[in-house]
Amino acid sequence: MYGKLILQNAKRSLKDYLIYIVTMTICAALFYAFLSISSSFYAPDIGVEYNITFLGEGMKLAICGITLLIFFLIQYVNHYMLLHRKKEFAIQAVIGMEKHMIGWLFFAETLAMGAVAIILGIILGAVLSQFIAAMLLTSYGQPYHFSWMLFPDTIVLTICFFAFVLLIVGIGNLRAIRNIKIIDMLYADRKNEPAIQKSKYMYIIVIVYWILLIAMTATGVSKVSYYYDSRLPVPVRVMYLGNIAAPAVSLMTGIVCALLWIRRGKFQWYLAAAAVLAAINAIFAASVHMLHQLYYLVGDDGTMRLYLLYMLFDVTFMVCCIIYLASNLLAGWKEQHPACKYKNTNLFFFGQMISRLSTASKTMTLICLTLVLSCFLFVAMPALTGWAEGYLAIRARYDIQVATRYNSVYDEADLPKDQYEILTDFLSENGIETSFDCAINLYLTRYDDFHNRKKYDFPVVAIALSDYNALRETQGYEPVCLEENEFTTQWREIATDDDRSAFLDEHAVITTDAGDYRLSENPCYTESIGEMIYNSYTDVIYVFPDTACEKFLPVMRDRFITMKESIPYDCAKELENRFLQIYPEEPDENTGVQYYLRMRTLQTNESKASTFILQTSMTYGAIVLVVMCLTVLSLQQLSESSQYRYRFGVLHKLGVEQHEQERLAFKQLAVWFGLPILVAVLMSILIIACFFQTIAVQIAAYVGWIVLLHQVAVMAGILGSLLLCYFIITYMLFKPVIYN
């Protein structure tokens, strides 16, 4: 009997369950699709030089972590369903059904619907997983072929995860139904509109922000005491002092306002002032990193991160204030413009929006902040993955590179002179043929520099012209010519034009152990010849004629090998193990030399796997967050359809035409969706601009601004399409509300 009731209920309320099923299906599909490549049954043909085991484990962790967010979304949708069905439950209770039985019936219904959604989700996920597989194969440089496959372990994991979530949420629903009074359920849809009053959460946020302002002021004072100097440029001094003054003024304003205004109910005036001051705070915090880069100021990474964090706090506080004050702003604007207020149905529209913004500002703020995070993930992803890929292309230029560091060597007799024969033996043992093999020395131009180990004054090393040309040749560049008394320079990609010209201006002529040398006509070369060749903390090497190098002190001994074919992954791993046993990366106990072995196979594997995990988890996270926000925004409108039905009904009785009601509904939805999105976009632009500014050098070197902007535009397009889909669906579902 009850089974029949469950099925009939589920069938009858299929339309009500539509949002539930759609949300669950999307969640299950995304979960399955992103997790499918971590399946042990997934074995794409990506070549012997790649191994995706590491990738699978990483993906599993990242996806499961992010998916916990989905838990909240499912709970929210369930809560909506519960609200929607309250009256029905009341009737069942009135006719004598026990509450726990009603709860179980609802649980069984949601479980049945959940099962349908999971099955649909897995099917949809199998289609979506093709895109993920295509992404993976593209990133490994392999062609993609469509292959329809279902992975049993991923299916089991998906079912287990969602069954667990449904169980937890279901138990919550059971408890909720047991605790509601029948009378409350019966009149749930006839409940009066709660008094339009704002939640008290903003007071807590203000207090937390005050505590942060104290921390910001203290940080500012400590930085000034460490680094402030009256000889510093004016902008830098303003930055240092501003980072004390701005938070201190914000704090003082808060305290004064608390004493003068808050008690008189003028909390909103304080918030308006606080939002403006938070914007000034954010500008000062953001200027720290910018000015450090511009003026090469002394400062540690911790300080930079701390100020970025402060900027985020300021921006978050601003968002909270703006959303909280939105209803006041709208109400104020309405009173200032009576002509607009009394035009057609504007009064109704203002009433709807002010009421909604006042009672749901907390949800709106959370949505807004989540959207900011999602936008950031969407936009930061191409920058970070582009950086990783660009950097990989630059550093993995040889199949095998051996580099050394003498940072812990204090006796010149201990400097490395090895030929690394172990490599030659291993390659011949495994029948791997080389196409280029070169062992080179890197020299100090002055013997006195050997003991110079100051981080910011580390000596630039030199390479012999013949070695340099050999490396250039193997990378496909033209050889370089030098006169006997000339030298030239080779630069890292990361170095900027300003860096180069400043260095070259200072080093037009240098004095070496082999005499004075001047810069050649072609003073610098920027084509990449590998990252390992530069000395610690430097972005440049000198190139000297071979005769000069004979008189220099060789401090580093490197070897570069390229193969006719790629080294298989397993071979590379074995070679790495053997090499590290003899040549450790940690300073050698006897000599202090540090050895580094870099193999293209391993570098590519690790980098591609990490980049892919980063790319997919950021994309997945961004999509999940944006889906969550848009679903909540949508449900907030739909869940109160009875109220809206009543209000539009009143308009209908007062003689407002149908098309005017439709226009009003459209406007209402447009503002409801538009406001958090607009605020989020503005805040995201601010944060992303700061983020891009902090990694501007890397973007210019490894990604390129045009490429990045193109990718950002694509991401914005995806976000815009998602928003449009949700808006249209919500409008279609909302429209029947006005047809009484």
Place this chain on the structure above:
Amino acid sequence: MNEILRLEHIQKYYGNQGNLTKAVNDISFAVNAGEFVGIMGASGSGKTTLLNCISTIDTVSAGHIYLNETDVTELREKALTRFRRENLGFIFQDFNLLDTLTISENIALALTINHVPAGQIPKRVEEMAETLNISDILEKFPYQVSGGQKQRCACARAIVNNPKLLLADEPTGALDSHSSQMLLCTMQRINEQLGATILMVTHDAFSASYTNRILFLRDGLIFTEIRKGGDSRKVFFEKILDVLTMSGGGVTDVR
């Protein structure tokens, strides 16, 4: 006297041929300008259906309704909406106020919908609030005032546009006796002082005693009609009770 509303052989059926319910069965009557007419009857007698047809919210199955010589049964949906907006005022049992707007804004909404110039609105709202004695609650929200005040606000909203006909469906249904009395006095005053034409549906004899003429409905037909004439309200009330006793059934109905 000017005839403002005329109903000619109104019929309203629900259901289909096999299961036909006659809610209103051939009703004809007329209302003159400035009249306060009550429609009484037991549950299911068809009084609300009749009011819905007059108010153009529902359509008739047969017959004609003329309001100021306009046959509303011939109007299309768009014209009906406009007609309703410009000619009719409504007072409902459950107030039908918008809880997102203040009392003054609820009244102003009726004016804005009729495209009254913005400059005139605050003055007209204040005047109307003064007439209905709700000036001190204008800036409050509906959930902050009593039921009686809400209904007076609904009343103000209904008459602020000077409608040709004011329709009230059980206006005292959700009010306590004191609030009911105050509202009925107000309605009587706007009828007498402002010359508003009112058609009120009620099943309460006390409320009906404030009107000038009452139509009694039974099974979709006008059973009888009484007029107040020169009688006092008390005498009229007793007459109503007599009719109700008579219509409620004689000894033959108590079996």
